[in-house]
Amino acid sequence: MKIVTARLVLREFVAEDWTAVFAYQSKPLYLRYYPWVERTAVDVQNFVQMFLAQQQAQPRLKFQLAVTLKATGQLIGNCGIRLPEHGALNADIGYELDPAHWGHGYATEAAKAIIDFGFTGLHVHRIWASTLAVNDGSVRVLSKLGMQQEGHLRENEFFKGQYWDTLLFGILAAEWPASE
Numbered sequence: 298m299k300i301v302t303a304r305l306v307l308r309e310f311v312a313e314d315w316t317a318v319f320a321y322q323s324k325p326l327y328l329r330y331y332p333w334v335e336r337t338a339v340d341v342q343n344f345v346q347m348f349l350a351q352q353q354a355q356p357r358l359k360f361q362l363a364v365t366l367k368a369t370g371q372l373i374g375n376c377g378i379r380l381p382e383h384g385a386l387n388a389d390i391g392y393e394l395d396p397a398h399w400g401h402g403y404a405t406e407a408a409k410a411i412i413d414f415g416f417t418g419l420h421v422h423r424i425w426a427s428t429l430a431v432n433d434g435s436v437r438v439l440s441k442l443g444m445q446q447e448g449h450l451r452e453n454e455f456f457k458g459q460y461w462d463t464l465l466f467g468i469l470a471a472e473w474p475a476s477e
């Protein structure tokens with residue numbers, strides 16, 4: 298599977314991608330809002346292997362694609378949509394990018410394409426996402442996508458020695474495509 302947008306190509310992961318993922322997942326800025334304090338080569342190899350296994354599932358439920366720059370082919374992150382079961386009404390999306398490429402609208406561009414695939418390719422009725430409330434960049438991405446905040450879960454996560462609030466966002470098929 299491959300999705301081409303104005304500046305990006307979202308493509309299937311291959312095993313060799315782990316080195317590019319390792320390079321950005323080791324950055325402190327990337328790790329800030331994750332439970333992980335570090336990533337080892339084996340962690341990241343397993344992470345990419347998980348995406349390869351998803352490609353083989355029958356029926357396929359998870360579509361976690363490598364986000365690459367159209368101009369150079371460089372892998373700068375990933376973006377995906379996940380069904381809990383075949384024929385599900387709801388799916389959730391996620392995304393992450395190399396900090397070196399934040400602030401250029403790439404996460405929004407990739408997530409737009411993946412939501413579009415969810416509604417037109419997977420025919421789901423609702424797409425949702427959750428983010429830590431302090432993750433201002435992610436909250437902004439979800440808002441720019443036209444997703445509505447549906448919930449605020451107080452202190453429902455605990456890692457790195459503190460509790461974290463989580464925000465739940467959702468969008469319905471009838472609300473798509475949304476304007477910025």
Ligand SMILES: CC(C)(COP(=O)(O)OP(=O)(O)OC[C@H]1O[C@@H](n2cnc3c(N)ncnc32)[C@H](O)[C@@H]1OP(=O)(O)O)[C@@H](O)C(=O)NCCC(=O)NCCS
Pocket residue numbers: 326327330392393394395398399400401402403404405406427428429432433434435437438
């Ligand atoms: C969240 C993330 C994907 C955003 O990627 P991105 O490519 O920079 O996103 P975009 O450029 O499409 O949009 C980011 C928006 O948030 C804004 N933003 C970014 N950091 C911000 C901050 N600290 N405070 C306020 N706004 C912020 C940007 O200005 C931009 O809004 P604008 O277009 O109105 O100017 C990226 O920061 C990331 O990968 N973080 C680590 C992994 C992660 O948190 N993933 C999401 C888990 S829910």
